[in-house]
Amino acid sequence: MPKVFGFAGFSGVGKTTLIEQLLPILIGKGVRVSVIKHAHHDFDIDRPGKDSYRHREAGAYEVLITANKRWVLMHELRDEAEPTLEEQLTRLSPCDLVIVEGFKRADIPKIEIWREANGKPMLYPQDPNIVAVACDAEIECRGLPVLPLNDPPTIAQFILEHFLND
Template sequence: MPKVFGFAGFSGVGKTTLIEQLIPLITREGVRTSVIKHAHHDFDIDRPGKDSYRHREAGAYEVLITADRRWVLMHELRDEPEPTLEEQLTRLSPCDLVIVEGFKRSLIPKIEVYRAANGKPLLYPQDPNIIAVASDEAMDCKGLPVLPLNDPPAIAQFILARIVGKTHD
């Protein structure tokens, strides 16, 4: 099973942007990395009129699209409950690290991404699985490391050392 590490925070604080900046830094260290992103709304990666869309709309349970550069499997829940993070992890190909965006209540180690200007409360006081806070300003988080949000290499090194057990040479 790969190491699993999450990012939590309210919408608009920059979780996706930070993860996008971290992936090349982590993979450059030889860590094969995958991502699971939780969406809180109905989303669709398919477009009306496309063959795969038409197959799903016709009632297909799963549609797999494959080409010489990538493949994607779309699975319709059709009144089934949303799978848990643990269930989704079993569907990934082997890797070293899975970065999780969302699933903020999951029992995985995570960094809280926080911007005071967003006007939302900190999550770490209610979540013992938050092991650090990444913020755009200095703050006291009662013993938790506070990482500079605008320094992705420092955050990548924190993840590599704490989660993957790898330090920069």
């Protein structure tokens, strides 16, 4: 199994932007990285009128779209329960690190992304899996490292060191 590292925080704090900035840094250090993003509610990457959409609407359990640059497998849950993070990890191709966005309550090491301007409470006091907080303000987090949110190289180095010491 690859190393798994999560990012947790309320909507609008910049999780996706930070991950987007971290990916080229980690990949540049020779780390093969995959990402699992937990979406909320009824998301859909497909569009009405497309062949794949029509196949799904007609009842297909899975639709695989393939081309010379990428492929995607869409699996309809129908009445099945949402798969756990652990189940989804087994579906990924081999890699060194899986970055997980969302899955706030997952039992994996996480960095909390927090912005004072968002007005939301911090997650780390209730989540023992949060190993650091990245934020845009100077704060104290009861012994947890506080990382500068706008310094992706420092955050990437923290992630790499976390796994070297694991």
